[in-house]
Amino acid sequence: xxxxxxxxxxxxxxxxxxxxxxxxxxxxxxxxxxxxxxxxxxxxxxxxxxxxxxxxxxxxxxxxxxxxxxxxxxxxxxxxxxxxxxxxxxxxxxxxxxxxxxxxxxxxxxxxxxxxxxxxxxxxxxxxxxxxxxxxxxxxxxxxxxxxxxxxxxxxxxxxxxxxxxxxxxxxxxxxxxxxxxxxxxxxxxxxxxxxxxxxxxxxxxxxxxxxxxx
Amino acid sequence: xxxxxxxxxxxxxxxxxxxxxxxxxxxxxxxxxxxxxxxxxxxxxxxxxxxxxxxxxxxxxxxxxxxxxxxxxxxxxxxxxxxxxxxxxxxxxxxxxxxxxxxxxxxxxxxxxxxxxxxxxxxxxxxxxxxxx
Numbered sequence: 001x002x003x004x005x006x007x008x009x010x011x012x013x014x015x016x017x018x019x020x021x022x023x024x025x026x027x028x029x030x031x032x033x034x035x036x037x038x039x040x041x042x043x044x045x046x047x048x049x050x051x052x053x054x055x056x057x058x059x060x061x062x063x064x065x066x067x068x069x070x071x072x073x074x075x076x077x078x079x080x081x082x083x084x085x086x087x088x089x090x091x092x093x094x095x096x097x098x099x100x101x102x103x104x105x106x107x108x109x110x111x112x113x114x115x116x117x118x119x120x121x122x123x124x125x126x127x128x129x130x131x132x133x134x135x136x137x138x139x140x141x142x143x144x145x146x147x148x149x150x151x152x153x154x155x156x157x158x159x160x161x162x163x164x165x166x167x168x169x170x171x172x173x174x175x176x177x178x179x180x181x182x183x184x185x186x187x188x189x190x191x192x193x194x195x196x197x198x199x200x201x202x203x204x205x206x207x208x209x210x211x212x213x214x215x
Numbered sequence: 216x217x218x219x220x221x222x223x224x225x226x227x228x229x230x231x232x233x234x235x236x237x238x239x240x241x242x243x244x245x246x247x248x249x250x251x252x253x254x255x256x257x258x259x260x261x262x263x264x265x266x267x268x269x270x271x272x273x274x275x276x277x278x279x280x281x282x283x284x285x286x287x288x289x290x291x292x293x294x295x296x297x298x299x300x301x302x303x304x305x306x307x308x309x310x311x312x313x314x315x316x317x318x319x320x321x322x323x324x325x326x327x328x329x330x331x332x333x334x335x336x337x338x339x340x341x342x343x344x345x346x347x348x
Contacts, residue, residue, distance in 0.1 A: 043314070045347045062310045069330045072273040105310055112309070113333055115274065 050180055050212040051095055052166075052204075060184040060202040061105035065113075073188060073198035074115035076159075081117045084110065085158035085191075088124040093168035093182065102166070102184065119158050160197070161189045178210045251281060251341045258345050261287040262319065277336050280328040281343075285319035292346040293319050297329040300338040307332055316346055 039046065044055060068074055076082050086107070089099035110116040120129040127133060132155065138144045164186035171179040181203060188198040251264050266282040277299075285291050294314045299307040309332035319325040331339070 058310055058313060059315075062313055062315075065332070066311055066330055069274060069276050069332070070272060070278065075274045109310055109332060113276075 048206060048208075050178075050206050050208050052093070052097065052182060054101075056182065056204050057101045057105065059204065061102055061109070063202045064106055064184070064186050064200050065109040067200045068110070068188065068198055069113060069115075071198050074110070074113070076115075081115060082159045083156050084116045084118045084160045084162060084188075085122045086118065086124070086128070087161045087163035087189075089163065089186075090165040093166055094170075095168070097166065099166065102164075103162070106162070106186075116160070119156065121155055122158055124163075158191055161191055163187050163189065172210070173207065176210050177207065178212075179205060179207045181205050250339060251343070253343045255345050258291065258293070258343075261285060262291065262293065262343065264343070265324075272330070275334040277331040277339070278328060279339055279341070280326060281341060282324060282326040283319075283343075284324050285321065287321060289321050291319040293317055293325075293343055294346045295327055295341060295343045298340045298342075299331050299333070299336040300340070301333070301335045302337045304338075307336055309333075 041054075074082060084107075086103055089103055091097045091099055107118050111118060121127050121132040132150075136150055138149045139146065164184070167183040167185065169181040169183070171181065173179055182205075184202040184204070186200050187196050189195065190197050246264050246266065248264075248267050251267060253259050253262050253264065262283060262285055264281060264283040266280075268280045268282075270278050272278050279297065281295070294316045296312060296314050298312050299309065301307055311329065311332045315327070317325065317327045329339075329341075
């Protein structure tokens with residue numbers, strides 16, 4: 001015959017209660033966890049964010065390329081392709097932006113258009129790819145077949161330079177609301193004459209809560 | 216008798232043809248180009264494409280312009296996407312093929328245009344839809 005003392009019943013029920021509370025708490029917590037999912041980059045219906053996201057860079061780059069291809073600024077006299085150097089793209093926003101997010105998209109499109117080829121041997125902050133110059137150091141080495149080493153006077157100087165600026169302007173609408181404006185300004189300069197062959201600006205505006213961080 | 220019946224049928228046939236074009240105005244035929252598609256049962260009755268122009272620009276890039284009309288009494292926030300196709304029938308991957316917003320004001324005409332990313336682009340497909348958000 002099983003006889004249960006009141007003390008053990010108390011202990012058991014207390015333990016069961018603790019387990020139940022822990023389980024309920026766990027269920028609530030798991031319910032609050034946002035599930036991770038990949039973004040459908042081709043049809044992203046996700047809400048806008050106050051900061052700049054990939055859609056904004058895509059839009060700005062797309063508008064710039066569209067405008068360049070329509071303008072005729074990339075039509076080289078006598079045919080052939082222009083050589084483009086990427087100059088300074090100033091980030092004048094409150095966000096930490098790698099301006100290549102914008103520039104790379106433009107470069108890829110211009111290269112694929114067949115009108116422009118980009119040099120990586122010249123840039124505003126030095127060569128983007130230093131290997132072109134470093135590989136020329138091999139001229140001094142007896143270990144390398146000198147016929148395979150880059151010759152003197154083979155590099156092509158740029159015809160065009162792409163420079164620009166990304167500007168951010170915050171406007172307070174009301175106590176809890178703000179407007180953030182982003183300006184993507186780009187200029188294509190013909191290096192020989194110093195004249196701007198093409199200029200473009202894309203504006204992206206966002207309106208939302210002041211509590212949303214735009215930096 | 217036979218002659219009269221023939222005449223009657225002929226008149227009825229001509230009338231049916233004319234009735235098919237009623238409402239379009241004199242000499243107008245409905246726009247029907249398979250290269251432009253308006254998707255969505257909600258907007259199809261009110262968003263009508265009326266014209267499609269193409270040209271080759273000075274850089275040998277194809278340009279396309281779509282014109283249409285918003286028959287609704289309210290503003291419609293729409294977006295379009297142009298998919299470019301090369302001479303071999305292959306789709307060209309480009310950031311120029313993206314959903315782009317454009318306005319269609321109440322009871323007004325609208326237009327938008329695009330440029331091909333490559334000179335090899337020789338065809339296109341345009342899709343118009345309501346902006347989702």
